Amino acid sequence: MKRLIPLLSLLILLAPSTVAQNSQKIVFDTKDATNYYLAIPPESPVIRGVLVLFCSFGPPESILPETRLPQVTCTNEILTIVASVKGALYLDTATTQRISSILQHVTNRFKVDTSKIAIGAYSYAGSTLLRYTELCYQHPEKFPVRPRAIFTVDGSLDLINMWQWCERQISKSYDPGMTGDARFISNALRQGIGDLKNNLSLYQALTPFNLADTAGNELYLRHTALRLYYDTDINWQLTEKRNSLYDTDIPDATELVNRLLLAGNDKVEFVAATRPGKRNDGRRTPTAMSIVDEPECIQWLKQQLEILDPRTWNPPYYLPTPPNWTSEVFALPPDFAPAISLKGVEHVRFAPGWGELGKADYWTYVYLWWVEGKTAPDAAALQKYLTAYYEGLIGRNIERRNIPKEKLTPVRVSLAPQPGAAGGTRYAGRIDMLDYMAQRPMTLHCVADIKYCAAAGRTAIFFQVSPQESGHPIWKEMQAIPQQFHCEKQP
Template identity: 25%
Template structure:
């Protein structure tokens, strides 16, 4: 009897030890946080499986990205380092902007010994424009050696020509104060750089990710062999009720058109992801134009695929 009790007790100890070992294995991933004026980095200390670089929407800093897109814990669990960029006030990129960003990322990756072999770049709204335009530039230039395996954008205003025209309609409708103020700023910003579309659309084609009117995708031409994801939430009812906007005035309309265009042009891996009722801001407010339309776990799985 004593022998039986001893064996049961010993078995209990062994099982307990195994459980303790399992818990340690699950929680041993450690990170280092680095903050500079240009970025916030959550670095996986050992055996990193990849690097995710994120650009925020207009005016978003790293803290705002982290608040609206709570990706850090999931990334840490899966051994993915995350670089939150403090670069967010661009609707287009000049060549000097691209060079500056490419050199900064190259230097940052080297300085912190980050995993550049499984590198992904993405962003929300205007940050999505930066992500794809910059990625196209990096791939086209051989000296950086940090080519992304995948890029993605989240409900970005990819067609600057249509953004201008939509802004004109918003001002004429005079339905939403927020929309009118934003539209006036957009028209002033775009026309100062590219002129009025009635005088020619070539400048808009030169800077935009996509121009629907001419099916122009030249600014993505170097991403033919790069994995691309285009996220959007085409809630046309919400836009009609909240902004009095028609489908042709939404980012979702042109993102879907871009996906079709790239697929027809032979791009290797283009995934159009249209969500439903996922768009909510961190404060709980419903808005289809939000980071939250991304399924975070699924995004990480996409990064870890061969």
């Protein structure tokens, strides 16, 4: 178990920071201004995922100086929400309603994809949010989201063990702070639930995990990605607090992970901290957000939320790369064109002379939009997407290339249906725009092929683009790329 945050430490935690200055304080209950959360938007205008980080026994601001998670998420197109469950030690009706109200308000205000939401829980909020997540999967019709992933940081897991920990600490009476916390928690549990002896069934219903019950509530997490972070420096516990391993949540955490592994959940992990827990004021304590390796944690979250990371992207399809051509991967919609309503991956093949003025293959490239679900955009829809795409692409280059206003020209896209390739639909036309590299008007000839990959549940939209007319030899090389494409990886 862990110490509650004392008032002095809380005042230190509230010191201003860059993230705090960039955060938005949003009241989700118009009847009570104290019911609010903090929103830290990503640097990109596109939100590809959401991390809702909950603390307890303190306001949302108390978390910001303790972790770099918001700084990392904002550079990874993830919206961070920081909220508090206040003094909740378990998931009662009021806390359930509070969490649901926050999540519902976030999804409505930011128009986020509810399948791309992860939850983080710090300290005593761990028990509360784990049980909430279980209920989201047990009764999905009653909750606004089903979290795709959840992690806890020194989280409490077993309410029954929490009661027994209080009894041990009070009896031991070694550390005044922990003894005081144990008395406070014991009284709160007694007032809210009752004593353990006479209310065991209620504790079993409220706890997310019960060591004595091998078929408990944790089985509702068997399809959810889960990480449990702990500072495992037991020598510090023994020396400083006279706590054995059984005075911590670590044994419960390892048992919970093992049960879920046995239930077939291969997305669950016990994470032993590689650095000691320290608060922002320098105090050594296992209950600290510092035990989380923030960049590594966010990479894990992106993987669980299926947010593209170009460095690790492993395409499930085969897309050839001609000799000397280069390749890049981006998320769809791109950050410079958030108005594009399609979601997925953009995979580009650049001709060798793409950026070299005077080359025959200047501005010549092929790009695949690997789109979630089945879609069949017509000419009007494709024109709308491409207009937004190239307006954004040019717009992001105006300042960095010092393009004067008098050189700017509007983007105009015109496409018409053409005889399609086998099993697909084809459109062809032109894109009139500003060549931001040469800073002069340019026409790109464009062919768009659409094919549905039923086994993958994805739509492949290919764009072949070049200033050269269709009879130029470069088109034969470009056309070979979509012709050799396969919806599945080739052996």
